[in-house]
Amino acid sequence: MGFDYKGYKGKDEQKKVTIGEAGFFSLSFPRFPFFPLYGIISSEVKMPTKAEIREAYDSVAEDYDAYMEKTGHAEAQRKMVGLLKDDIKGNVLDVGTGTGIIALEITRKIPSSQVRVTDISEKMLQRVWANARAAGYNNLSFLVDDIEDSVLTNNQFDTVICCLGMLWFIDKDKALREMARICKDRGKIILIEEEGQPLRARKSAFSKRLLTFFSKIEKLETAISLEDIEEKMSGLGYGLRKRAKWPIDDNHGFVGMVFELLPPHRHHKTKP
Numbered sequence: 001m002g003f004d005y006k007g008y009k010g011k012d013e014q015k016k017v018t019i020g021e022a023g024f025f026s027l028s029f030p031r032f033p034f035f036p037l038y039g040i041i042s043s044e045v046k047m048p049t050k051a052e053i054r055e056a057y058d059s060v061a062e063d064y065d066a067y068m069e070k071t072g073h074a075e076a077q078r079k080m081v082g083l084l085k086d087d088i089k090g091n092v093l094d095v096g097t098g099t100g101i102i103a104l105e106i107t108r109k110i111p112s113s114q115v116r117v118t119d120i121s122e123k124m125l126q127r128v129w130a131n132a133r134a135a136g137y138n139n140l141s142f143l144v145d146d147i148e149d150s151v152l153t154n155n156q157f158d159t160v161i162c163c164l165g166m167l168w169f170i171d172k173d174k175a176l177r178e179m180a181r182i183c184k185d186r187g188k189i190i191l192i193e194e195e196g197q198p199l200r201a202r203k204s205a206f207s208k209r210l211l212t213f214f215s216k217i218e219k220l221e222t223a224i225s226l227e228d229i230e231e232k233m234s235g236l237g238y239g240l241r242k243r244a245k246w247p248i249d250d251n252h253g254f255v256g257m258v259f260e261l262l263p264p265h266r267h268h269k270t271k272p
Contacts, residue, residue: 050120050146050170053120053168054120054121054122057098057119057120057121057123057124058121058122058123058124059123061099061121061123061124061126061127062123062127064098064099064124064127065099065101065127065131068099068101071248071249072248072249073101073248074101076246076247076248076253076254077101077102077105077163077192077254078101078105079246080102080163080192080244080246080254080256081102081105081106081109082105082109083244083246083256084190084242084244084256084258085109085110087159087188087190087241087242087258088106088110088113088159088161088188088190089110089113089158089159089188090113090114090157090158090159090187091113091114091116091156091157091158091159092106092113092114092115092116092157092158092159092160092161093115093116093118093152093156093157093159093160093161093182093183094106094115094116094117094118094161094162094163095118095147095160095161095162095165095179096118096119096120096147096162096163096164096165096168097117097118097119097124097125097128098119098124098128098163098164099124099127099128099131100117100127100128100131100132100140101163102161102163102192103115103117103128103140104128104131104132104135104137104140106161107132107135107137107139107140108135108137111139113139114139114141115139115140115141116140116141116142116143116157117140117141117142117143118142118143118144118145118147118150118152119144119145120144120145120146121144122144125142125144128140128142129142147162147165147169147175147178147179148169148170148171148174148175148178149174149178150178150182152182153182154181154182155181155182155183155184155185156182156183156184157182157183157184157187158183158184158187158188159183159187159188159189159190160179160182160183160187160188160189160190161189161190161191161192162179162189162190162191162192163192163193163254164192164193164194165191166191166193166224166229167193167224172224172232173232176232176233176236177236180236180237180238180261183261185261186260186261187260187261188241188258188259188260189233189238189258189259189260190256190257190258190259191229191233191256191257191259192254192255192256192257193224193226193229193254193255193257194248194252194253194254194255195226195245195252195253195254195255196251196252196253197251197252226255226257229257230257233257233259236261237261237262237264238259238260238261238262239259239260239261239262240257240258240259241258241259241260242256242257242258243255243256243257243258244256244258
């Protein structure tokens, strides 16, 4: 029996489907959009749409776990959860979960947690469901959701965590505002991003499909700096309480930032 989740089709259209009954499709790249996984695109390139981003990740969902394992990303994400374990409590929201590496490690390390995973890619959530089922975890729930316009309610989660999501958000300010709205006033928002040169010395780990995928974006520069993220969170009334690092390879690593809402800003939050 599969998990139920709402399939995101846009702000005004929701449908309910069962992941366990959904099939996996073959991967191909008949048309590939340009979009900023690792950087800001120039004014000459059309900004990506949510549909293009979703389609791109749907296309590589089947290969994604193998890529993350071979490049050291998966193990580094699991190590980051270990470093940040004391800050992850209660009801947890994993934003832009991908194939669920962070969520599954939280479930393994903190069995009492209740984890909701969200992503705009249905195929990625199918992989999370399959991975959770294989591991015997039953405390995860699944939602196809766009964090820039989330259907989740105010003050719902004790911990909101997002790994590598900032690279993908078209409206980064709105995404952070939504995380703040969804997080409880006394909760924590944890953002994990890469630092260094993320695409060097990795091509040996690429499948042909992934090589095609990354060849479109590897020349793009970093989309947002850690300093800019901290500044944006400060503007929302959040202070940086903890910073943790773990290397992925000799060229780059993960940086985890734990934010808490400062006391003068604690108030009832509503969706604009």
